[in-house]
Each structure stands twice: as structure tokens, then as C-alpha cells.
Amino acid sequence: MGDAPPYRVAIVGAGPAGLFAAQHLVTQHDVPVRVDLFDRLPTPFGLLRYGVAPDHTSIRSVAQALARTFDSDRVRFLGTVELGRDVTRRQLVEAYDAVVYAVGASGDLRMRVPGEDLPGSGSARQFVAWYGGHPDATQQSLRGVRSVACVGVGNVAVDVARILAKDPARLAATDMPEDVLAELATSEVTDLWIIGRRGPQHASYTTKELRELLATPGLAVSIDDGALDAGHTDPEGLDRRTRANLEALREAAARPAPSPVRRRLHFLFWHRPVALHGAGRVEEVELERTALAPDGEVVATGETRTIRADLVLRAIGYRSTPLPDVPFDEARGVIPHREGRVLDAAGRVVPGEYVTGWIKRGATGVIGTNKSDAAETVGHLLEDLPALTRHPADPLEDLRLHGVHPTSYDDWLAIDAAEIALGAATGRPRVKIDAWADLMRLCRDGRMTEGEAAGVPSYDAPDSPTTDDLY
Template identity: 50%
Template sequence: MTEEFFRIAVVGTGPAGLYAADELVQQDRIPVRVDLIDRLCTPFGLVRYGVAPDHPRIKSVTGALSTILEHPLVRFLGGVELGSDIGRSDLLACYDAVVYATGLAADRPLGVPGEELPGSHSARELVSWYSGHPDAAQPFSLDAERVAVVGAGNVALDVARILTKPAAALSYTDMPEPVLAALRASAVREVTVIARRGPEHTRFTTKELRELDTLDGVSIRVPADETLPASDTVAERSVRANLALFEKWSGVPAGERTITFRFWRRPIEIRGEKAVRELVLEHTALDDTGQLVATGGTETLPVGVVLRSVGYHGMPIAGLPFDRSRGVVRQHAGRIVDEEGRACSGEYVAGWLKRGPSGVIGTNRADSADTIAALLDDLSTSGGPRAVRSLDDLLARNGSRPVPLSGWRAIDSREIALGAEAGRDRIKITDWSVLRTLGAHEAPTPVVSNYGRE
């Protein structure tokens, strides 16, 4: 006997996964039930653990995402890890279709000598720590006065801002108390943001750059020896606005706490005997073909911490066909395909795992919609739902107990209560055991979350 509806698994509950679930339950072409599966006990992915804590307006998107979790045709199964609790073959046996939306799990390395030294980290490690991710190393050492951040995107700006912003100005956020305590005691006084190309080529958004100007007691500067293109010679409006800010900051002296921008430089070595002490930079330029080349000049920057923010890439997961050169799952129009380009029946991909690390939160809606359109086309001509195994039975046999929606509500309630005790909206819980314990219990009443509220 076959089911009266198609069972769909969406692996990952960040924006891409949640938007995919929303597309499924809002359509009327075929009847569906959707299971949202996540390794974490909590939903929202990088909105919860990647958006800077002092950006509550962006985090407030969780209000809309929560309505997807609450839909009667959607079920949340947290604390279920692909590859450990369940495998790819298990999913295919339990569901008519599977959508993978797990994001990208690894950081791009700099690929320079000394990168393995203590004090050399990915920016993502720092972001995970101050965002309260349960996997983050505790505590993150902030005993160096000088920090280098290598990268020319908004994550680099987030890191520089959080490291120099007065801790008192972060006390309203959902940061765990140990993080705030570490920031209060931080020795960091100077952060240098390093870009391989010129200021006109950076990926900083003007809004994020302007935010630096609002930091109390922090000097934002571009050394006078940096060559800046005149803003009125550039056609693109956003680039002109960025260049105007860099012009404004040109020659500003260093202060008690400082963010400095250096352009046309790339790391070639990290030095230190037992920990990071220096970062060697090579001067760069564009050749006649537009390729980045070395000019022959170098300089050495004394720093105690190097943070790389040069992008993310995926790692092979669950035996899915993987494009190692791009760091994403092989796919065509959202359908996962093998190396010969043949579709893997019933398997789809959305979000960064599909397209790479690009776009903003809202980009995932259109991306997921395209994937779900392909999935619906396939299922609508498949002859109907098929008999499937029960994921619940499989997890029970494995001794796995997923965190249901009521468990997330219990976690949510406890975080709000912790925040209220400290005069904040929320304080994140970072301990895996506490999250699992809370997630195993029913919330006494449904919670209307104020997650991300200002």
C-alpha cells in the first residue's frame, strides 16, 4: 500500500532549507509532508550562527522562517547527523525525494607556510565562537594587541568590528556571557584588514563600511601611502560610495583602537616559533590582462593573530557526487547529477551547497524555488508516492532521539529566560549536553519567540 502523499526530506534548516520546505507546502501540484533534518538542535543555520550578533535587524528574518517550522505539513528533526545517525541510502529508502541544503562546511585556506601555527585561524572560527555555536572552541584567545584579517568581504568587516567595538556596546546582544567577558578583557588594539586587490575591487557593502564610522573610540584609517582611485572617476555607484569613505579615512592617525585597511597585498608566509608573530605580505598589481601578479615588493606586519576570511567551500558529504574544483555538489537545475551528468533519482540540492558562497539571505528563496520546481516536475510524473521505510523506526533502532519542534521551543524559551535575567532579549546556550537535554523535553506552552528582535 502506498502513501497518499509524497514524503520529502530537507537536510539543513538554514534559509535555503526552510525556503525549500516553504515552496513545497505552499504548492498544490502534489500532496507532500516535509521533514526538516538538521545536525544541530536548533534551526536557522547561518542566520543564528553567522549573522553578527550586533545586527539584530538581519536576524529578525527568523520570525518569518519560524512560520515555516510551524506549518502543519512540516516536521523538525534536530540533532540528527547525516553520516552518523542516518546515511544517504537511509534517506532514499525513507523518502520520495531528498533536498540537501547543508551549506558549506569548510574554509578556504591561505595556502602559505606557517598557516598551521597557533594564532592562525579562519574568520569562521571566530564568528562561530562569538555567535555561540556549540561546536566552537572555548575560549577564543584574544591576548594579542595586533590582529590581521585577510579578506575583502563583509565577514572581514564583521570580525574587525567585533574585535574593536567596546564590549559595553555588545552587552545587549545574544552573545554568551563568556564571550562578552573575553571581549571585555581583550588585548586587541589594532586590526589590519588586508585585500589582495585595490579598494575599487573589494566586496564590502557601503552600509557595512559606514557602520565602522559609528564605532565609539575606534579610529578607521587608510594609510596615506595607499593609492586610492578618485571616487568621481568610477561609474558604479556602490564603488564610488566605498571609495569616498576610503578617501575620508586616508591619513587618519591611529588611535587607542584602530582598524586599518591595506590594499594590493597578499600573504605569502606566517612566521613564529611557537605561535604567530609576523605576517609577510607581498605587494600585488594587475597586469595588462587583468591578472593579479606580484610586483617584487614585500613587507612584514607584526601581529599575534591572523584570521583568514577568503571564502568557504564544501566538503564531500554522504557520498554525493562532488565537484572538488568548485567545492559544491554536482547538479543541473537543482537535480544532483553524477560525473557523466546523469540525474541521481530523487536527490536535489539548494543553497550554497548548490551554487557556492554567494548572495544574501534572500537569494536563497529564488534558488530554492528553482530546485523545488525541478523536484515537483519529477514527482508529478513519477506515478505517485511509493512505499517507504519509517525514519522514526530507523532512528529508534540506532538509539537516536531527534529534537522535535517542541524541543526547539524549550531551548528557545530557556534562552529568552536567560536573556531576561540579564536584561537582554536572549542569551544563546552553547553546551551540546544542555541543548540535547532541553530538546528532549516538551515546552510547556507554545512560545512566541523574540529571536533577533531589537
């Protein structure tokens, strides 16, 4: 790459999508590039840290691989910087040669049925953020909850059901915050419902996650009569994953109930919620049976039933939300683009601005999908760089003049070390720190108080504004 000054690229969002983009930029050898990874949290890794189920420890290898991105001296982590609050789009565009938006999906789809806003009705995304230790998560209470309905048949619904079905003692080895473990330990949940408006052959969960849920000790599994009938579709036309899912469900439905039964799991396919009912909070879910029309569309049959539910969690899909002053397609919930190049309202390419991850393609795919997605975006970015306006000065110096004072990767390492120390104090590999005040104190001081080191975290008022964002 010779002695040419490096190009400066800002990536907004330090989750998997942003980290894969950074990797592609700094591991190629044709164009000299320096990367600044911005995130509104003081912790990198995004949904890899806060959205993956804590008992899925095998994901650590992915986190370790992505963490190596920061081994490069051409990558900086700039935490606690939020686009629109701390820095504007214009400031980034004027400070960097190129900007990549990689913020993921911080919202979720709604059922749009009467009673959806009753207390006890919420988002599985928020529930995952709670047990995942996100500092913005809303505290969840399981007091008085006996029956939980998860609406949706993807991995999020399966993960939530598994966490609630599992013996809390088996979660003690995870990095869940202590207050989350304490709440789960008091759970009196007896029944879990997984509800899908289509059949099991249309479910999007993966076989590994499904089998893990079905193998939960003490779990009795039932499936609505007729849901597994092959009459809904041609079994020969099913892919390998779907056939494996159906086989797993049949095996679980046919086996005798365990003794004793700790939880009951009910799969209710071909049903959709039409209303939530309750006096002051959710008590029941009214469901309507659905069917598959000849054209493949799901249609209502008019046949209804009601199930008890003290907690209803919708898991019907994530959705990206607009970034301040950045083009956004409201209908699709993505930044409009052409193979990763951002487009304006007239459909023209915006020079120097790019997008990757869920906010590029929608909330689909697994963590690894972001790698090829980022490769496409970065490929076009590298093609465009020679024709873009150069900004040779260090952008961070200019941003600091505008009052931007980010936390660093060293600050994250202080948080990381503190979490490991908290885990050692309680016989666990790690205990996630989930309070803004504690995270920011570690960024300032690089250490815990004596009480925190002994495994007694503090919960002061946040030092930073909180939102529902999950970068």
C-alpha cells in the same frame, strides 16, 4: 489537492537554504507535499542563527519570517540527525520520494603559505562560530593579543573587525554567550588590519557593513598610500555599491583621529600574505605588494613588508565539504547538478535527489539569494515528483527502526524559552546557550536547572560528537 496522499520530501539542512525550499514546497497548492527538515543540531536556522553578527539585530525579522515555515502542520523539524553518522544517503532515498541537500558550507579556504598552521593563525569562520554561540565552536583566547590581521575584504572580515573594535559594553545587549562577552571585555587589542590582494574597488563587502565598521566610536582609520587612487580602474565603470564604498573609505581616511583612540584600523589593499612568522605562535605576517596586470590578473611585485600580528584570521571564502556517499565536485566545492537536479559522476541526473544553497552554487550571495535559488530547485522537484517512486508510509517510523531518534521543534522551543529566560536574568533580551550538554538536557527535560535559570550555565562534557560543520 484533493484526497491524494502527500509526497514525502526530506531536506538535509535546516538553515536559510533548506527553510526557503520547505516554504516553496508547502505554500504551493498544486502538489500535496509533506517536508521533514533534518539538521545535525537541535536548533534550526543554521548560519542565520550562528553566522550573522550578534549586533545585527535587524536580521531577526528574517529569522521570524523563516520561523513561520514551522507553522505548517506539513513541516517537521528533525534535529540531532547527521547524514553519515545517524542516517545514510541510501536510507533517506529509500524512505522519501525526494531528498534535497541544503547543508551550506562547513569549511573555508586556506592561504597555503608557510606558517599558516602556527598557533594564533585560524579561520574567521571559527571565530564567528565562537562569538555566535555555536556549540561546536573552539574557545578563542584574546590573551596577549594586541594586533589582529583579517585576511580578506568581504563582510566576514568586516564583521570580525567590528566585533573586535567595538566597546564590549555595547555588545552586552546582544545574545552573545556570557563567556564570549567576558573574553571580549578583557581584550587589549589596539590594532586591526584588513588585508586584500586586490584594491578597494574589488572588495566584496557591502556599503552598509563597511560604514557601520568605519563609524565605530573611538576608531582611527588609515588606508595604505595610493590604495584609493583612481588609476587602478576607470571610476566611470564602477557600479553604485563600489562607488559608495570608495566614498566611505575616503571620508574615513580624511577625518581626524578621534580622542581618545580606542582602536586603530588599517586597510591594506594590494597586498597578499606570503608567510606567517613566530617562535611557537604567530608574531608577524610577511606581505607582498601586488598589482593588476593588463589582463586583469593579480600579479606579485616582489616588494615585501612585515606587520605585527598576534592573531591572524583568514576570511577568504567558505567552502562546502562532501556529504557521505553524495556526488561531489572537488574542484568547485559543490554537489554537481543541473539547475538543482543532482548529477552523478557521468553527468546523468540522479532521480529524486536535489540540491540548493551554497552547496549548490558555492559560498556566494546573501541570505535572500537562497530564496530564488530554492525556487529553481523546488520547481524541478515538483515537475519530477509524478514520475518518481512513491513511499507513502511515514519515513520517520522506518528511520526509528534504524535507531534514529531526532529532537523536535518543541525541543527547539524549549531551548528558545531557556535562552530568553537567561537573558531576562541578566537584563538582556536573550543569552545564547552554547554547550552541547545544556542543549541536549533541555531537549530531554524541557527546562533548566535552578543555577541555569539564575544565569549560571553549566558546561559539562558534550553529549554529542562535535565537528566544525555549520549547517
